[in-house]
Amino acid sequence: MQNISQTARSSHDPIGRSPSEIGLAVTLSILFCITSILDNLLVIYVVHKDSRLKSLTYVFIFNLALTDISMASLHMPFWIITLRTGTWIFSEKWCGLSAALMMTLGAASILTMGLIAFNRYIRVAKPALYNYLFPSKRMAIFYCVIVWIASILAATPPLYGWGKMIYYPSYAVCGFDWKIENISYTIVTVGGVINGTTVSIFYCYYKIYKTLKESTQNLNSHSVQDGAAPSARPETDVRLLKTCFTVVCVFLMSWGTVSVAMSLETAGFVIPREISVSVIFIMNTSCLVNPIIYGIMNPQFKEAFKRALKLGSLNNNH
Numbered sequence: 001m002q003n004i005s006q007t008a009r010s011s012h013d014p015i016g017r018s019p020s021e022i023g024l025a026v027t028l029s030i031l032f033c034i035t036s037i038l039d040n041l042l043v044i045y046v047v048h049k050d051s052r053l054k055s056l057t058y059v060f061i062f063n064l065a066l067t068d069i070s071m072a073s074l075h076m077p078f079w080i081i082t083l084r085t086g087t088w089i090f091s092e093k094w095c096g097l098s099a100a101l102m103m104t105l106g107a108a109s110i111l112t113m114g115l116i117a118f119n120r121y122i123r124v125a126k127p128a129l130y131n132y133l134f135p136s137k138r139m140a141i142f143y144c145v146i147v148w149i150a151s152i153l154a155a156t157p158p159l160y161g162w163g164k165m166i167y168y169p170s171y172a173v174c175g176f177d178w179k180i181e182n183i184s185y186t187i188v189t190v191g192g193v194i195n196g197t198t199v200s201i202f203y204c205y206y207k208i209y210k211t212l213k214e215s216t217q218n219l220n221s222h223s224v225q226d227g228a229a230p231s232a233r234p235e236t237d238v239r240l241l242k243t244c245f246t247v248v249c250v251f252l253m254s255w256g257t258v259s260v261a262m263s264l265e266t267a268g269f270v271i272p273r274e275i276s277v278s279v280i281f282i283m284n285t286s287c288l289v290n291p292i293i294y295g296i297m298n299p300q301f302k303e304a305f306k307r308a309l310k311l312g313s314l315n316n317n318h
Helices: 003-010 020-049 056-083 092-125 128-132 139-155 180-225 236-265 273-296 299-313
Strands: 165-168 173-176
Touching: 003 128, 003 165, 020 056, 020 180, 020 273, 020 299, 056 139, 056 173, 056 273, 092 128, 092 165, 092 173, 092 180, 092 236, 139 180, 139 236, 173 180, 180 236
Parallel strands: none
Antiparallel strands: 165 173
16 A cells, blocks of 8 residues: 555656645745745835935845845746756756856855955954945945856856756756766865855854954943943944844854755765755745845834835935
8 A cells, every 4th residue: 555655656746745745845935935035125125215225234235135036036936846846847958057047146145145244344343444445335336246246157167067067856956066076166166155155254243243242341341440330232232243143043054054965965975855855945045034134133224114114105305
């Protein structure tokens, strides 16, 4: 009886999933796609319309939302279709282009998060350098252009012969072939882009934490010397620390999982299909959460969002 059931399952799906498994995966992926588009459209709309959100930091947040909405609208639909069919139904050429698109948008998202962390680090820990490194909105846009160029250069070499793109049935996406013979390209993408940016983000937020902690300790020390009660850490500092902690945790969860999976694939380990599918879902969680962390959690953005809901449009005169 068990063999008959297994045969029925595999005869309806190329990789042996039951209808309930397919339905759950497709439903969740559609929710991921729609929510990511709406979240990031909200961020783009509010940043574009509200004159209060014209600082350099919001240029980077705008760029991050652009990468995430591109991932949701340009790549996720093919992921959803492949989850439904259980196989790649498009051409082999489009498989390579789809993989390059996913890697480009993923790299742009990661590098933009690194750029935001670096911007905050310079602003808090090295304020004397801030106006030199971030003198204008034009320079911020230039940095974003560099991010996109670097992402394209990092993601497209397999299209020109350095490595190759293949379809992964267990992941339901086309991606780079992470076999050991392609170790050189793996080192560049995983070691350089993902892990390198991860280390940079951790370093920046750690230095921000250290700077704020030392600043508070110095204030308290002066207060004690003057006979006053120690001062509490300013609310803005506490909020910034909470945001930094959230950023690190979400980044580690979403992109760290992908990095580990890629490394195991390169080492020759076979990852179970259920875990492989989960890895892509976890990676795409970044598109859902980024607007919340970088936009909606920000009090200034939250006020702009409330004005948009209350008035139906943002009134820059109020």
